[in-house]
Amino acid sequence: MFGLTFALIVVYLLALYVYAKFKYRFANKIPSTEPMVPFFGNGLEFAQKNCYKIFVNLKRVFENNKHHRLFKLCFGPIVVLCPTHPDLIQKVMTDTGSMEKPYVYEFLRVDLGLLSAKYDTWKVHRKLLNPTFNTRILNSFIPIFNDCADKMIESIHEHAAPGKVLNILEFTSPCTLAMICRTSLGGKVLEREGTQKFVEGLEIILSNVGLRMFNANLHPDIVYRFTRFYRREMESRKFCYAFTDKIILEKQQELAEAKTKGKQDTNNNASDSGNDNFEEEEDDLLSYKKPQIFIDQLLTIPLPDGKPFSHKEISDHIYTMIAAGNETSATQAAHTLMYLAMHPEVQEKAVKEIKELLPTPESKITSEVMKNMVYMERIIKESQRLAPVAAVYGRKTIADLQLDQFTIPKGNIFILNIFALHRRKEYWGEDAELFNPDRFLPENSKNRHPFAYLPFSGGNRGCIGNRYAMMSMKTIVSAILRNFKISTDLEYEKIEFKFKVSMHLSGPHRTFVEPRNLYG
Numbered sequence: 001m002f003g004l005t006f007a008l009i010v011v012y013l014l015a016l017y018v019y020a021k022f023k024y025r026f027a028n029k030i031p032s033t034e035p036m037v038p039f040f041g042n043g044l045e046f047a048q049k050n051c052y053k054i055f056v057n058l059k060r061v062f063e064n065n066k067h068h069r070l071f072k073l074c075f076g077p078i079v080v081l082c083p084t085h086p087d088l089i090q091k092v093m094t095d096t097g098s099m100e101k102p103y104v105y106e107f108l109r110v111d112l113g114l115l116s117a118k119y120d121t122w123k124v125h126r127k128l129l130n131p132t133f134n135t136r137i138l139n140s141f142i143p144i145f146n147d148c149a150d151k152m153i154e155s156i157h158e159h160a161a162p163g164k165v166l167n168i169l170e171f172t173s174p175c176t177l178a179m180i181c182r183t184s185l186g187g188k189v190l191e192r193e194g195t196q197k198f199v200e201g202l203e204i205i206l207s208n209v210g211l212r213m214f215n216a217n218l219h220p221d222i223v224y225r226f227t228r229f230y231r232r233e234m235e236s237r238k239f240c241y242a243f244t245d246k247i248i249l250e251k252q253q254e255l256a257e258a259k260t261k262g263k264q265d266t267n268n269n270a271s272d273s274g275n276d277n278f279e280e281e282e283d284d285l286l287s288y289k290k291p292q293i294f295i296d297q298l299l300t301i302p303l304p305d306g307k308p309f310s311h312k313e314i315s316d317h318i319y320t321m322i323a324a325g326n327e328t329s330a331t332q333a334a335h336t337l338m339y340l341a342m343h344p345e346v347q348e349k350a351v352k353e354i355k356e357l358l359p360t361p362e363s364k365i366t367s368e369v370m371k372n373m374v375y376m377e378r379i380i381k382e383s384q385r386l387a388p389v390a391a392v393y394g395r396k397t398i399a400d401l402q403l404d405q406f407t408i409p410k411g412n413i414f415i416l417n418i419f420a421l422h423r424r425k426e427y428w429g430e431d432a433e434l435f436n437p438d439r440f441l442p443e444n445s446k447n448r449h450p451f452a453y454l455p456f457s458g459g460n461r462g463c464i465g466n467r468y469a470m471m472s473m474k475t476i477v478s479a480i481l482r483n484f485k486i487s488t489d490l491e492y493e494k495i496e497f498k499f500k501v502s503m504h505l506s507g508p509h510r511t512f513v514e515p516r517n518l519y520g
């Protein structure tokens with residue numbers, strides 16, 4: 001019996017191997033990379049490796065193959081395509097034939113959210129949701145950003161002591177989570193019963209998704225379902241969904257009541273946005289009276305058939321925003337602070353700009369100040385070049401795609417390694433490894449290939465929250481610099497990275513903070 005089962009498995013695997021060889025024959029002439037082991041291909045370089053090793057190996061294979069515009073990685077008989085030249089990356093990111101995401105995005109379990117939605121759903125929803133990130137709406141979030149940053153500063157003061165090392169990510173993380181929850185679910189979301197468990201649940205869900213993405217053994221659902229990670233993830237999901245379902249239902253009721261009373265404000269055409277009673281900024285005639293909370297908008301935007309978004313669609317969009325916007329912004333802000341701690345002269349220049357734009361201790365960031373933080377923007381951009389939190393992402397073809405002389409059939413996967421692209425000397429010069437925010441001065445950027453810099457991805461499926469993220473990071477980094485002088489004992493040349501969901505430092509963001517008397 002055992003012999004027969006074994007023989008059947010062997011025949012099945014062989015048939016699969018032959019089928020895959022046939023399916024990927026289009027890639028025979030695409031350059032491959034060493035070490036290529038018979039039967040396993042490049043798979044052994046990545047199988048059973050930890051998040052740090054996978055990052056290092058992926059970095060190495062892209063560096064070794066940068067002279068090829070396109071190369072392939074083989075996982076057994078399965079081929080994954082790796083464009084390295086910005087022309088080809090541009091084509092992959094902008095062609096409708098490669099607008100879909102590989103299966104690993106399904107691990108997020110928000111299949112109707114923008115990040116992982118199938119192309120046909122994505123196309124309709126993205127068009128409807130683009131206006132929810134317009135300038136007026138983003139400006140309406142600035143008071144929330146300021147308030148969250150103030151709370152972060154209070155917390156740093158509570159924990160700081162001379163000579164004590166802080167992991168600055170532990171302060172930026174709760175701050176971005178508060179920002180994203182308050183702008184997507186309303187002002188009081190983190191004051192509700194069960195908040196602590198909700199926040200912990202989100203962390204468990206995201207870290208399990210990351211763990212699964214970078215561990216091929218856990219990819220098959222049938223395997224993952226039997227692990228303790230699955231059980232923990234499902235328990236957390238159950239609690240988190242119950243928490244947010246309640247908010248969605250309450251909002252739906254509020255909206256229905258407002259409609260029957262006919263009291264809807266045309267400016268703020270949704271329900272009360274959670275008592276974020278911020279006054280309209282006098283200097284900005286183009287601002288809303290209240291923050292335009294994402295859920296309120298989701299409840300009022302009609303789909304092309306006139307129906308509202310379903311409960312599942314609303315929930316998936318909310319969780320997508322939290323998943324895509326929280327950890328990314330927190331980690332990128334922490335990376336930026338790390339680079340500033342290592343470059344005191346850049347830090348002092350940034351502080352000078354902050355003092356000019358916020359001349360008194362009472363000055364608050366407004367839309368005008370946000371716009372004028374040009375040096376800060378260059379610093380964040382440079383940190384995104386050297387340490388892009390979204391270091392690697394994927395695409396899948398839904399139609400044939402022509403890349404140079406190769407026709408890539410439908411159903412194939414691309415890996416885009418942005419970390420490697422951002423350090424290519426051909427596009428960034430001989431000093432590509434150095435931290436220099438001035439490379440983003442307009443005069444230094446004008447001849448650069450538009451697809452050589454992609455921290456927020458590119459094309460129509462690029463990050464919808466890129467301006468939101470830049471505003472929140474400017475608020476966080478400037479608040480910290482305004483209050484503290486920061487330094488670190490980490491050395492620039494020795495920084496190492498690893499994958500979690502996004503790209504992290506291999507260790508903590510070790511930071512010393514010393515109170516700064518900016519207005520003394």
Ligand code: HEM
Pocket residue numbers: 114115116126180320321324325326328329332389390393394454455456457460461462463464465466468469
């Ligand atoms: C530093 C912060 C951020 C970085 C580096 C970043 C980066 C990215 C990247 C690279 C993608 C494309 C991913 C892919 O194709 O697999 C993406 C997509 C997305 N991001 Fe961001 N993001 C950031 C912050 C945010 C924020 C704050 C939000 C929301 C408030 C957000 C919402 C989204 C959404 C919804 C998508 C999917 C877009 C689509 O497919 O239409 N992101 N982001």
